[in-house]
Amino acid sequence: MKYCSNCGETVEKRIPEDDNRLRHCCTSCESIHYLNPKVIVGTVPIKEGKVLLCKRAIHPRHGLWTLPAGFLENGETIEQGAFRETEEETFTKVEMGKLYAIFNIPQIHQVYMLHLAKVVNNDFKETTESLEVKLFNEEDIPWEELAFPFVPTILKSYFQDVKNNDFPLRTQTIERPKNPGS
Secondary structure, three states, rough: OOOOOOOEEEEEOOOOOOOOOOOOEEEOOEEEEOOOOEEEEEEEEEOOOOOEEEEEEEOOOOOOOOOOEEEOOOOOOOOHHHHHHHHHOOOOEEEEEEEEEEEHHHHHHHEEEEEEEEOOOOOOOOOEEEEEEEEHHHHOOOOHEOOOHHHHHHHHHHHHHHHHHOOOOOOOOOEOOOOOOO
16 A cells, blocks of 8 residues: 555555554554455355355466355345355355354455355356356365365365264364475
8 A cells, every 4th residue: 555545645654553563554644544354255055965166267266166255345244245256156046054164364364254055046057257167076076176275174174064964163274384494
């Protein structure tokens, strides 16, 4: 950030009075601009024991498989955002279930919140955001072609939870791998 969104003057990074972190502070109007993590919402959409995945038509990770998810918009609840993102990426509507997983990904300033969801109809198909949309059994998932680190983690957890018939709320932090030798 170089310029204040309130007055257009330059900003500098400094720790404001009564704060403990570097912030973008306007040198003119003294506005403090807080940059906070983005919330990503999505679903683990299920139909007859299979998981609905989409092959990304957009960057990053174009051409790889993922769960339907995206940025929460202002004015939405996490449920509304997850429903919308699922429809945008799979064309189908889902019956929303409980919050199932929260992933903290601090190095990219994101928090993922995923709900279990039931695919109601067989009308899912590709969209402007997905090259392909398909239901997968556990053994057919393209494990080497998954887009993001949270996807195999939550899929493995889900299939284990099916075997245990227990679906606890899962929380996890995904850290950037440490450099070998450091």
